[in-house]
Amino acid sequence: MDGIVVIHVPGQVASPCLGGDGRTAIQPPWDDFLVGPENRLVPVAVEALLEARDHAPGPVLFYGPCGSGKTHLAAGLVAAYRARFRRRPAVYIPAVDFSRELADAIETQTTDDFRQRYRQASLLAIDDVDRLTGKEAAQRELASTLDAAAEAGGHVVLTSSVPPGQLAGFLPQLQTRLIEGLTVPLALPGPETRLAIVSRLADQRGLRLGEREAKALAMGLRASVRRLAGALATLQAGCPANGTLTLETIEEYLAGQRHPAQPSLRDIAATVARHFSVRLADLRSPSRRQAVVAARDVAMYLARTITGKSLKQIGSYFSGRDHTTVSHGCCKAERLLRTDGAVRQAVERLRAQLEPAWT
Secondary structure, eight states, rough: TOOOOOOOOOOEEEEEETTTSSEEEEEEEESSSEEEEGGHHHHHHHHHHHHHHOOOSOOOEEETTTTHHHHHHHHHHHHHHHHHHTOEEEEEEEEHHHHHHHHHHHTTTTTHHHHHHTTOOOOEEEEEEGGGOOOOOHHHHHHHHHHHHHHTTEEEEEESSOOGGGOOOOHHHHHHHHHSSEEEEEEOOOOOHHHHHHHHHHHHHOOOOHHHHHHHHHHHHOOOOHHHHHHHHHHHSOOOOBBBBBHHHHHHHHHHHHHHHOHHHHHHHHHHHTTOOHHHHHSSSOOHHHHHHHHHHHHHHIIIIOOOOHHHHHHHHHTTOOHHHHHHHHHHHHHHHOOOOOHHHHHHHHHHHHOOOOO
């Protein structure tokens, strides 16, 4: 596979299936990130970061859809940097945790310690910065952190589902800093990359997968690494003890995926709860906290539009709310979709996670 570039940054492959506790199942770690022609700029950016030149030109922002490998790259770069430069501090943190830690530091009057940790890092990676929408204190702090890193010659890696110019609800000064940095698009793996990923995953699982069978699976699923991992996990569960996957088994599986099962109401609610950093129990509770109500409205809207279940069925899942309450919540979410870019961005992201990407 001549068009595939192997980048040595460790990461993990998450299965798209939620476990019984609503969390995403994690497969064994990978030592590499596979890059095909669709992501030709990625190796250049990674090489520049790991060379760790004294002068950093500005933040590097990787953006792309859910499943394109943003978290693998961000966390993997930090791990690779630490291995290469053992005396230089490198930090990885999801943006929601950055915001939460800042709020805790302000409350406990330990902002100096907070700033020392992130502003003095030789490499700082902040994942999913688009989730800082509406969090002005965290956005101001991030802008100042970028300035401090630029002055000290530190490197900053950011990830987002959209390019900086499309970040809704962001302070202009932060958007400007992001736009002035290096912006690298990330696409879902193309056919050649999917074939390499399928072969690598099969080897990792001890599956016997011939070239025809690997090609059938890779071409039949236009999907992310996570979904490919989930497909192989499902196929392995039903294959013989010798681990051989036949072409017939794969074709039967692919036929079933053309009409995939809808996510359950619980899957939808759990995914929305994680996105908005609230508890699943809160979504189903009588709580009227603004953050919970907003997340609940989005969850009910997605449940209605993705599953087509009745207002009564949705209300029953959300602790017996009547159909009028569900309808009102769906209407509120629908109005915000038309008027609020941040809500529209959140719903698009959630829908991409929840709706099957099989073709």
